Amino acid sequence: MSKFIQIVSSRRTWAWPYILFMALFVLLPLVLVAVYAFTDIDGHFTLRNFAKFFTHSEAISTFLYSVMIAVFNTAICLLLGYPAAYIMASADYRTPKVMAMLFILPMWINFLLRTVATVELFNMCGLPLGEGALLFGLCYDYLPFMIYPIYNTLQKMDRSFVEAAQDLGANRWKCFWKVIVPLSLPGVYSGIVMVFMPTVSTFAIAELLTHNNIKLFGSLIQDYITTTDLLNYGAVLSLVLLVIIGVTSFFGEHDAKDDQKGGLV
Amino acid sequence: MMTKVIGYRLQVIGLMLLLCISMMAQSNLTYEIRVASDDPVLLLDTFPITYQAEKVNISLYEGKRRCVCEYSTYDSLDVIFARDNTPAIRAWGDSVYSYTDEYEVTWTVWRNSKESKNRTQRVLVQNGRNAFIEYVVVHTQKPSHVVAWMGWILAGLLLIAGIIYAVFVFYRRRAERLLPSAQRETLRRKRVGMRRHIGSQLYLWLLLLVLYAPIALIAVFSFTESKILGNWTGFSFDLYVNLFSGRADAGLNSALVYTVVIALIAAVCSTLLGTLAAIGIFNMRARQRQVVSFLNSVPMINPDIITGISLFLLFVALGFSQGLATVCIAHVVFCTPYVVLSVLPRLSRMNPNTYEAALDLGATPAQALRMVMLPELWPGMLSGFILALTLSVDDFGVTFFTKGSGGLETLSTFIYSDARKGGLTPELRPLFTIILLVMLSVLIFINIKEKKKQK
Numbered sequence: 001m002s003k004f005i006q007i008v009s010s011r012r013t014w015a016w017p018y019i020l021f022m023a024l025f026v027l028l029p030l031v032l033v034a035v036y037a038f039t040d041i042d043g044h045f046t047l048r049n050f051a052k053f054f055t056h057s058e059a060i061s062t063f064l065y066s067v068m069i070a071v072f073n074t075a076i077c078l079l080l081g082y083p084a085a086y087i088m089a090s091a092d093y094r095t096p097k098v099m100a101m102l103f104i105l106p107m108w109i110n111f112l113l114r115t116v117a118t119v120e121l122f123n124m125c126g127l128p129l130g131e132g133a134l135l136f137g138l139c140y141d142y143l144p145f146m147i148y149p150i151y152n153t154l155q156k157m158d159r160s161f162v163e164a165a166q167d168l169g170a171n172r173w174k175c176f177w178k179v180i181v182p183l184s185l186p187g188v189y190s191g192i193v194m195v196f197m198p199t200v201s202t203f204a205i206a207e208l209l210t211h212n213n214i215k216l217f218g219s220l221i222q223d224y225i226t227t228t229d230l231l232n233y234g235a236v237l238s239l240v241l242l243v244i245i246g247v248t249s250f251f252g253e254h255d256a257k258d259d260q261k262g263g264l265v
Numbered sequence: 266m267m268t269k270v271i272g273y274r275l276q277v278i279g280l281m282l283l284l285c286i287s288m289m290a291q292s293n294l295t296y297e298i299r300v301a302s303d304d305p306v307l308l309l310d311t312f313p314i315t316y317q318a319e320k321v322n323i324s325l326y327e328g329k330r331r332c333v334c335e336y337s338t339y340d341s342l343d344v345i346f347a348r349d350n351t352p353a354i355r356a357w358g359d360s361v362y363s364y365t366d367e368y369e370v371t372w373t374v375w376r377n378s379k380e381s382k383n384r385t386q387r388v389l390v391q392n393g394r395n396a397f398i399e400y401v402v403v404h405t406q407k408p409s410h411v412v413a414w415m416g417w418i419l420a421g422l423l424l425i426a427g428i429i430y431a432v433f434v435f436y437r438r439r440a441e442r443l444l445p446s447a448q449r450e451t452l453r454r455k456r457v458g459m460r461r462h463i464g465s466q467l468y469l470w471l472l473l474l475v476l477y478a479p480i481a482l483i484a485v486f487s488f489t490e491s492k493i494l495g496n497w498t499g500f501s502f503d504l505y506v507n508l509f510s511g512r513a514d515a516g517l518n519s520a521l522v523y524t525v526v527i528a529l530i531a532a533v534c535s536t537l538l539g540t541l542a543a544i545g546i547f548n549m550r551a552r553q554r555q556v557v558s559f560l561n562s563v564p565m566i567n568p569d570i571i572t573g574i575s576l577f578l579l580f581v582a583l584g585f586s587q588g589l590a591t592v593c594i595a596h597v598v599f600c601t602p603y604v605v606l607s608v609l610p611r612l613s614r615m616n617p618n619t620y621e622a623a624l625d626l627g628a629t630p631a632q633a634l635r636m637v638m639l640p641e642l643w644p645g646m647l648s649g650f651i652l653a654l655t656l657s658v659d660d661f662g663v664t665f666f667t668k669g670s671g672g673l674e675t676l677s678t679f680i681y682s683d684a685r686k687g688g689l690t691p692e693l694r695p696l697f698t699i700i701l702l703v704m705l706s707v708l709i710f711i712n713i714k715e716k717k718k719q720k
Binding site: 011012013014015016017018019021022023025026027028029030032033036080083084087088090092093097098099101102103105106107108109110111112113114115116117118120121124140143197198200201202203204207208218221222225231234235238241242245249 | 462465468469472473475476477478479480482483494538539541542543544545546547548549553557560561563564566567568569570571574575576577578579581582594595597598601605620655659661662665666676677680681684685689693697700701704705708712715
């Protein structure tokens with residue numbers, strides 16, 4: 001009994017239930033994705049699923065197209081979001097908190113409902129639902145994720161660097177590119193990661209925004225995974241996505257460490 | 266001199282650009298209706314999704330006698346996507362036709378309470394019963410007169426504003442010439458700063474305008490009882506009344522209840538699990554801590570679809586029947602890391618010796634936890650709890666893959682299947698308008714409180 005108390009009171013052990021839970025419901029499922037990818041429907045080892053992927057032109061083109069859309073979306077979010085964050089973080093801006101809150105507030109409305117409303121808005125304005133609508137909708141959904149981290153880093157930035165640069169004779173332009181941009185790069189990186197990763201794996205949004213005319217990789221995975229006899233092939237596609245996510249998060253790892261999403265609420 | 270010219274040019278170009286945009290909003294759009302296919306096999310590959318036509322009338326003529334008429338989008342019409350991905354309407358009737366024959370069909374598409382287009386075509390009806398399966402391809406872009414008018418009005422206003430501004434600048438310049446050059450310079454500086462300020466404000470508000478436009482649409486159309494978003498049928502509170510009197514769609518009510526129940530279960534479980542884990546992680550050695558922190562970050566990095574699919578595969582492999590329990594587990598999986606992260610900073614701020622002191626003074630670990638640690642940790646736990654609630658309510662991807670096929674729906678999945686079926690349940694509009702207003706007032710409240718504190 002006393003030994004039990006000793007174990008419990010050494011607080012290190014308190015994380016065990018969580019570690020066990022994570023092992024069972026996070027690691028094991030991820031391993032299972034790989035297992036399913038390497039087996040056929042009867043559970044025998046096979047590489048045929050991968051062979052199918054590399055010869056399946058629709059899957060590969062959808063994959064490349066999704067990555068391209070994600071890159072475009074990230075670029076647009078960056079172009080629109082950086083100035084917004086910059087303005088909000090500038091010293092003479094009086095109500096940055098209110099603005100930041102206003103940018104986050106739409107996220108409390110269910111994103112699917114917002115997407116449907118966007119579709120209706122496009123219809124009302126007589127705009128066609130195609131790639132443009134897709135990019136608009138994606139950008140609309142993920143812009144706050146770009147603005148917030150950049151705003152955070154810009155706000156925490158040491159202003160004296162800027163003043164020093166100005167004292168040393170840099171003009172506005174030079175000061176911006178040589179001082180402010182490099183200092184805000186961590187925020188930019190984590191913004192890119194936070195926009196790119198969900199965009200590349202998005203499903204449902206694309207389907208609703210384009211009336212299923214444009215298929216993204218996420219929707220493709222959804223289609224295969226929900227079809228019982230194509231489940232193993234769906235696992236291959238998920239594995240491909242997982243690799244992309246792994247690579248992206250590896251690049252953004254040292255920058256995205258401090259939890260930006262936690263600051264959203 | 267050069268900069269002045271460029272400045273003028275920029276203003277002119279901007280004006281022209283705005284004019285172009287407002288003109289573009291008035292391009293003419295048309296309906297096109299045609300019978301796409303009479304092959305019922307196509308149905309197998311089709312896929313329902315939102316559609317905005319209010320009513321589609323289909324009349325079937327046998328000779329000169331009218332047999333079937335008027336399906337509305339809400340009873341027996343479904344919008345689908347044919348294999349070539351053109352939006353189409355699928356109609357089927359219960360009427361019995363005794364023999365296979367050719368009939369004349371008139372399609373009428375209604376929109377905004379106006380008959381937009383009709384067309385008659387002869388189609389072959391096969392079999393006897395329920396035979397009438399047909400497609401209409403509808404290009405749903407309607408010519409929007411409101412937008413067209415707004416475009417012209419906007420263009421006119423811009424033009425007038427531009428002329429007034431040009432006249433103003435012309436006279437200001439003439440007046441300034443009389444001033445000494447130093448004074449002119451300070452005036453110019455001031456003006457540049459002012460312009461910059463106005464420009465940046467304008468940019469932010471434009472961005473917000475775009476961001477809020479769809480939400481405003483939902484909010485505005487929550488005050489009309491029309492079934493279709495974007496169709497104004499007069500001001501009424503009917504949808505709000507329906508929502509609160511339980512007269513809304515039964516699916517919506519159950520989805521609402523499930524969403525709340527799942528969010529509460531997930532938030533409570535993940536707060537307890539996460540707090541314990543945070544205490545454990547905090548007391549680990551650096552190396553162990555690194556490993557567990559990495560494990561903790563995996564569900565946060567994983568996108569919804571991967572978390573959902575991997576859990577789906579786990580439940581399939583283990584033979585779990587998917588339902589409320591699996592959704593709750595899945596939500597705990599992606600909520601707990603955030604709880605851990607919001608409790609950890611609290612731990613590093615508190616005095617590490619108080620817990621041991623409590624033990625030395627004879628408290629059991631449970632007592633020490635309750636009376637020493639919890640009072641210190643609860644702000645972190647609370648913010649973790651709220652975060653978990655938010656994440657759980659907002660989640661779609663993970664729920665979608667773990668909810669099984671037992672009819673369990675949360676709000677997100679309900680909206681998704683609703684949108685695919687054709688049109689949103691109208692009561693969703695007042696529901697989310699209320700949520701928006703509540704959140705807005707909470708934010709305003711917090712803001713006012715903070716301002717008072719600052720004073």
